[in-house]
Amino acid sequence: MVSISRGAFLKAAAAATAAVALAGCSTGSSDDAGADSGSGSGSTADSGAFPVTLTSPFGETVIDAEPSTVVGIGWINAEIALSLGVVPAGSGRVGWGENAEGSTDWFDAELANLGGEQPVRYSETDGVNYEEIAKLSPDVILAVFGTMDQETFDKLSEIAPVVTYSEDFSSGWTVPWQDATRIIGTALGRSGEADTVVADAERAISDGAGEHPQLEGATFIASALSVTDAEPSISLYVTGDGRADFLTALGMTMAPVVTENLPTDGSFYLEWSNERASELQSDMLYSWIDAPEDAETIREDSVLSLIPAVANDAAVLDPDKPHSLAMGYSALGVTWLVQESDFLDRVSDAVDAGKR
Template sequence: MGVTRVCRFPVLAAALVAVLALAGCGAPAEPDGGPAPGAEGDGRFPVTVPHAFGETTVPAEPQRVVALGLNDLAVAQTVGAPIVGAMQNMTATGPVLPYLEPLPPEVLALDPNAELSVEQVAAFEPDLILGVSAYQVVDRATYDRLSAVAPTVVFAESLYGASMQEDARQVGRALGAEEQVEELIAAADARVAAVREELPGLAGRTYLFGQARGEILPMVVGEQNQSTAFMRALGLTVPPSFADAPASDDLAPGTVGLSYEEVGRLSEADLLLMTFAGDGDRSAFESNELVQRVRAVQEGTYVPLTLDQAVALQAPNVVSAGWLVDQLRPSLEKVAAGGT
């Protein structure tokens, strides 16, 4: 399948800016606490997983897994993988993803604000390193250093360049948990489809997802960005004038930047989802006279996202999708009904 590199721009909070920097399903399954998927002798191992830097062979059932990406953690934890090390979720809600059961502090020991320490990863003594959604492993040199520690599996072609379903499958292949991951995918797809069926008024409606960052308003509009694909599955599309817009010179592909003088263009969207780069950006945005005239603001379909919501929408996964649609449900219902 064709893929486009997801746009990334510094957005959310210092820790996750580099990962998700706001560019561009089913309810989470409860971890069962059971053994790692792929019991010994069941023929699932060894398994070889192709990826952007070649291929990795996982020789046996993983017993000590390190998850470098938040989506790696979500999928691996939900299928019961034995996680010994993982990246913290540095948001207002603390180190734990809001849709997962808490892990011990000694497991959530990797700081997304700090440069990735291969030595710290090695201290977990992993036999598998997952980096499918890891923004720290986008170059061959880092991958090679990690591979010297343990078999390392990354994204198939580019970071966030595949659908959330395909990223989940990549994790499932490495864990020998392909059947379990397919169940997660089916549940996630069913959950999104149910919302679309329950809210038929979403069909044909438009949305914009962006950020207030100083004097610029980057908007995520690329057709194959994971957030765009997620919203499209609900029946929503970006406004036509944004759909084919070229990227701004200083932004990543799939992202266009508006100035405050152009903020009237936001009225083309039935639903406006915004996040904010730093202190003062939200108040500057919401107090702007032109913003106050935007249709979604006046109709009650403007949503200032929390950091957790923005991260989940920026790069949804098959575990977070159910939580995310629940978070967005009130605004989706308003849009489906035609506003306030």
């Protein structure tokens, strides 16, 4: 198992090898199960929403009219568009933890609800796939969440208006899903729908947490633990990372050992010294892992076994990749995680073990 940063993880999750059949962009609402992909029928854009100007660290983006063909860089931006009732014409392929469609189950469920077809899923193994995006002749390119720089912004802007994160954020990797949803909602003329989607997803998280009262106030560490041929490694996620933010949204509290050692450069994670493994005190610890057998490797490792939550069987060492994909990146994902998976049960069991 190899430890990677959030940026590397999400870029890996966007990588793939093939695209699927071309689909248009439906603008039907989530209640329009029969919306025709690409027809532009059933529009629910807010009255007076266009033209709209969005500002970013890379310049202004002007969208004159409601977009009818929407594409996303990576897979999260397209997923957010779908949560607003807009079926994207193109999206980066999910290349880590993906289903048979190069997608996610919650994306596909909402797609079926809208009566849409799978977007073209282009490979992003080598970075932004300008050629495949240009083939789709988009009206707007969504790139709020993920990597962006001036050169990429300018090159994409030659194809279509580019919507990225605002100057309120240091990078596209630290934009909370709520803010990303509202930015994309503004770009698509659906600010009202964005507010509703955010509120509904936050309510789902709150309801899920309410069914697991032991989570309230419990301390957590969100991490990436790994054991390689060389030596074990410990990475800790902090506020601004979806995993840490999601656990906080459940009413949990980031462990003091993490909050007292936050990175000073605004990063969303920090590397932790192996010599200080025993200092990582918390009621529970979460770490994604590549394979089930990695859990036992971590528990038996002479360094990682010194982490109190690992020693006390209070660690969720999770090989379920969809959990990682869903945790804190879109309203569709977080709702699926709390309503359709056993993730909260596993976290609750870990908290119970850690408090014994």
